[in-house]
Amino acid sequence: MNVLSVDQATKIYGNKVKVRAVDHLSLSVMEGEFVAIMGPSGSGKSTFLNLISGILPLTSGEIRIGEEDISRLKEEEAARFRRDKLGFVFQDYNLVDTLTIGENIMLPLMFQQKDPGSMRKEAHICAEKLGIDAVFDSRTYEVSGGQAQRAAIARAIIHHPKLLLADEPTGNLDSASAEQVMRMFAALNTEEHVSSIVVTHDPRTASFCGRVVFIRDGKVFHELYREDNQLQFYDEILGVLKFLGGA
Numbered sequence: 001m002n003v004l005s006v007d008q009a010t011k012i013y014g015n016k017v018k019v020r021a022v023d024h025l026s027l028s029v030m031e032g033e034f035v036a037i038m039g040p041s042g043s044g045k046s047t048f049l050n051l052i053s054g055i056l057p058l059t060s061g062e063i064r065i066g067e068e069d070i071s072r073l074k075e076e077e078a079a080r081f082r083r084d085k086l087g088f089v090f091q092d093y094n095l096v097d098t099l100t101i102g103e104n105i106m107l108p109l110m111f112q113q114k115d116p117g118s119m120r121k122e123a124h125i126c127a128e129k130l131g132i133d134a135v136f137d138s139r140t141y142e143v144s145g146g147q148a149q150r151a152a153i154a155r156a157i158i159h160h161p162k163l164l165l166a167d168e169p170t171g172n173l174d175s176a177s178a179e180q181v182m183r184m185f186a187a188l189n190t191e192e193h194v195s196s197i198v199v200t201h202d203p204r205t206a207s208f209c210g211r212v213v214f215i216r217d218g219k220v221f222h223e224l225y226r227e228d229n230q231l232q233f234y235d236e237i238l239g240v241l242k243f244l245g246g247a
């Protein structure tokens with residue numbers, strides 16, 4: 001079953017001067033897949049993520065997440081859908097600095113009006129999974145970048161979203177922390193079957209995924225599937241990036 005079905009998605013910005021940021025792009029992602037999206041600056045990756053999450057309206061085409069045709073949702077319905085069915089991870093973590101790490105992780109559960117005891121228990125389980133339970137009661141400024149990003153991932157998955165979307169999740173991290181964060185994404189994928197889409201410029205980050213979709217000029221330019229060997233996959237990704245340029 002597809003968790004994401006994109007059919008001829010097109011996004012044109014502007015009135016007088018038109019920019020075709022996403023151009024008749026079609027893509028299917030199966031449940032349990034771990035997909036990277038790569039492409040040169042300006043190729044339409046962020047626009048594409050914002051279309052998938054229903055933040056931007058499509059100019060034409062259709063996007064389904066599971067059964068839901070998100071292109072037809074009204075603004076309020078789209079916001080609810082995002083909150084309940086999607087998880088987001090951003091480059092700069094987007095943690096709330098006035099809350100502790102644990103409280104940040106619990107945030108999505110507050111919308112579900114669960115009792116505080118069970119929210120805390122679930123948040124601890126999630127923090128444990130991501131190896132950050134030791135900093136559960138710390139403030140956001142007391143933890144490392146890698147720990148902050150793992151807290152952001154815990155917050156993104158605690159409500160069991162259908163799809164996890166990450167925009168440059170390793171962009172602010174040193175290589176060791178980036179490696180650790182990507183190992184967490186991969187473990188969530190293999191052990192919990194979390195379906196994820198990760199936009200990245202970094203071939204090392206992309207090499208953790210099962211498939212890489214390369215975008216150029218708002219269209220799918222090429223796709224690579226990983227076999228067993230991550231190092232070989234990394235080399236293959238580098239090869240395509242050389243052709244693509246600008247990445």
Ligand SMILES: Nc1ncnc2c1ncn2[C@@H]1O[C@H](COP(=O)(O)OP(=O)(O)OP(=O)(O)O)[C@@H](O)[C@H]1O
Nearest residue numbers: 013014019021039040041042043044045046047048
């Ligand atoms: N709000 C906007 N209004 C007009 N044009 C826009 C807008 N946002 C993006 N664009 C244009 O759409 C195209 C795709 O931009 P987008 O940000 O989606 O690319 P990207 O691949 O995410 O780039 P980067 O890797 O630099 O983040 C670019 O030409 C960009 O200038």
